[in-house]
Amino acid sequence: MVRPTRLASPPVTRFPAEFEDILSRQGRRVLAGTHALCGALADPRTRFVAADDLVDRRAAARLRRLLDAQLLGALQRIDRPIPPESIWEMTDDYAELLPKSARAGTIYFDSPREAGVRIARRLGLAAMLRSDSFRAFAAALAGRALADDAGQQVLCYGPGDYAGPHNDHHPRNRRARSGYLDVHLSLASPAVLHQWLVYARAGHFSEIVSVAGPATITAYRLPFWHYVTPLAARPRRARQARRWVLLGTFLFAPARPPRAAQASLSMPSSAARSNSRRKS
Numbered sequence: 001m002v003r004p005t006r007l008a009s010p011p012v013t014r015f016p017a018e019f020e021d022i023l024s025r026q027g028r029r030v031l032a033g034t035h036a037l038c039g040a041l042a043d044p045r046t047r048f049v050a051a052d053d054l055v056d057r058r059a060a061a062r063l064r065r066l067l068d069a070q071l072l073g074a075l076q077r078i079d080r081p082i083p084p085e086s087i088w089e090m091t092d093d094y095a096e097l098l099p100k101s102a103r104a105g106t107i108y109f110d111s112p113r114e115a116g117v118r119i120a121r122r123l124g125l126a127a128m129l130r131s132d133s134f135r136a137f138a139a140a141l142a143g144r145a146l147a148d149d150a151g152q153q154v155l156c157y158g159p160g161d162y163a164g165p166h167n168d169h170h171p172r173n174r175r176a177r178s179g180y181l182d183v184h185l186s187l188a189s190p191a192v193l194h195q196w197l198v199y200a201r202a203g204h205f206s207e208i209v210s211v212a213g214p215a216t217i218t219a220y221r222l223p224f225w226h227y228v229t230p231l232a233a234r235p236r237r238a239r240q241a242r243r244w245v246l247l248g249t250f251l252f253a254p255a256r257p258p259r260a261a262q263a264s265l266s267m268p269s270s271a272a273r274s275n276s277r278r279k280s
């Protein structure tokens, strides 16, 4: 019996120009406004949503392989351990304070001369994260209009990489201090055994969700407390175990002022560009 030859699909060399092009049928329903998650984050009591079926899995696997091949060597390392002073300089019992600790690889898009940024641009990754359909997708989950400018970042978790408890609040940023939106696409390899996002609801770290799927969308109405557990690899698969996170940060559009006041409130372009909030 002659077995039919199974042709492997050729590796992709670029990201699509539009985020829409990697969505599954369910994901397109978000853009169409007919998915149950549309407007889910409009209720301030809902800070977080996650879904594993909004992005086409074959497209996700192809893009993950492209990132592995092209971007892995250009990552910057975040290595921010818990400071020993957080224990040894305490002066009162039970008065511990924990600054954010983290370990991961990253590419910050606000440093255009970085090798990783140049590669992300060449691959079309930067453009896809800035695409109209990614913004529209984020706005659909938020259930409200978003400002024109946005931030982008790439994270890559390998074995043992994690992010300690933090809340992503930016009180010094006038436009972000009352809240903003993050949308993440997670692309975990099959060699990942588990990684979890733990987040607070009603003041307790009571919620836990897997972020180790091959094509997971998570959306955050920040700030709120959360942490990411150390990535665990399957036995003897540590070298292949990693989770890429493609991250968009969006500010909410300001409420429309009365027409007479609009002219005096237009934003200088320099302020629009200074919308950079690094996740680290």
Ligand SMILES: [Fe+2]
Binding pocket: 166, 167, 168, 226, 279
């Ligand atoms: Fe965070």
